[in-house]
Amino acid sequence: MPGIDAKADNAERRRLKLTAFLKAEAADKGFDLCRVTRPDAIPHAPARLKDFLDEGFHGTMEWLADTAERRSDPRTLWSEVRSVVMFAMNYGPDEDPRGILEQADRGAISVYAQNRDYHDIIKGKLKEVATRFAARAGEDVKVFVDTAPVMEKPLAEKAGLGWQGKHTNLVSREYGSWLFLGSLFTTAELDLDLPERDHCGSCHACLDACPTDAFPAPYRIDARRCISYLTIEHKGPIDRDLRPLIGNRIYGCDDCLAACPWNKFAQTASEMKLKAREDLKEPKLEALLSLDDPGFRSLFSGSPVKRIGRDRFVRNVLIAAGNSGDQTLVPVVMARIGDTSPVVRAMAVWALSRLVAPAALAQIAEQCEPETDDEVLNEWQMAGVSRCMS
Known part of the structure; x- marks a missing residue:
């Protein structure tokens, strides 16, 4: 009609x-x-x-x-x-964000959080x-x-x-x-667009790039093994078997994203507020390990990193320090043994166990205040050092 x-x-x-x-x-x-x-x-x-x-x-x-x-x-x-x-x-x-992974004395922050x-x-x-x-x-x-x-x-x-x-x-x-x-x-009726089809084909570069094998199958992810989850969402100690695989990634992980061949068509961000801050591109682990809560809040003001809090962040940095093999970090890692946060103290013990000889670690333990936290005590024991509860 x-x-x-x-x-x-x-x-x-x-x-x-x-x-x-x-x-x-x-x-x-x-x-x-x-x-x-x-x-x-x-x-x-x-x-x-x-x-x-x-x-x-x-x-x-x-x-x-x-x-x-x-x-x-x-x-x-x-x-x-x-x-x-x-x-x-x-x-x-x-540039390819994976370049920083070769710089053991620096921390890798995911591109989106820079x-x-x-x-x-x-x-x-x-x-x-x-x-x-x-x-x-x-x-x-x-x-x-x-x-x-x-x-x-x-x-x-x-x-x-x-x-x-x-x-x-x-x-x-x-x-x-x-x-x-x-x-x-x-509530408006709008003109619909067509769905996009899958163009991955036989490529599995992203799966191969994952340091922790977090993909049990294509198109499936086990967050419990994902470095982004472990360094951002996970609150407690990180599984000992996964720590060495984290490398110097201190907030998130870009490996699977960066490996995608379709990135060759990508342009760099045009929005200035999304472009990386110079001080967050390649931050030194030594400086990050020295952060107290006010310093952490100041450095990451307006950044998504701020939401995980200083203690969880320093936990991540200590794992990177333990993976670095950098002996110059030993003094600043030692300073975290007396930290007020148990998770920080625990990771400081682990990092030192990777950076110093067992005899030196035992001497450090003798100089520490008595420990009462079970997780920290467990890290001492796993490092081969007996610690008595106060």
Whole structure:
């Protein structure tokens, strides 16, 4: 009927205009990609998440299990959503980040954390886009960046931003593995983009690059063996068998991302706030080991590193020191034996056990205050030194 056809035409024109407006706003605010998908586009993702949780691959990240149902479908998070808009911002480095792994006296901080917290940057820009879009469309919107229970990578794949590679991260033909993601949920009906297909083929470079064999199979990751999880999410002592494999990675790990051949098409980040700070590119372990809490907070002000706290961070640096073989670090590592944090003291013992001879370690133990923490005592015992409880 003519009236029905005209109404459909008007709805189609509105969808196209609103989608074009939204994508233009996204580009204006510095987003490199902006694509649209349906809220029901990822029906198989919940089952994959359940398998991941059932295997215990999430480690101590209990919040993943607690929010599993809410992650299963965007409509569970917001029942009125009609379109899901996925945004991506390139944070590609200007050189291969694995170069620092050869510098044992330096600490390797993941590329994404070498400047301001991307959550703050992207969420701020998303809110600007959302405000202008809501005013133009007269529709409700919600924005999410990583911390909300949104399955961003599967949605990004369905929106056509890229595909989830064998390392489980998003890969783009234009930007490689270096993309930050954010999402906008809206009640508006928008023009949909086509999903991206998997272009990994027979390549398994990312799997081969993992120092700790954290991939039990392609497209599956065991976070309990992942250096990013161990150095960021894991709060206690790190498994002794994994410590030597961590090398000098003190916050996160870029190995699987950096190994992706699609990175040859990636551009370096255009957003200045995402470019690495010079003082965080190749920080010296000696200086980082000397950080007290105020010093840590000052150095990492505005950085995502700040959220793990000084004690967990220094734990990571001590593991790097123990792996360095650098005898000049012995004095500053010794200073951490008397630290107020048990996890720091424990890793200081381990690091010293790797840097000094057993006889020297026994002499150091004799000069220490009596130890009461079980984890620290265990490290002394594993190092071959008997310590009595006070």
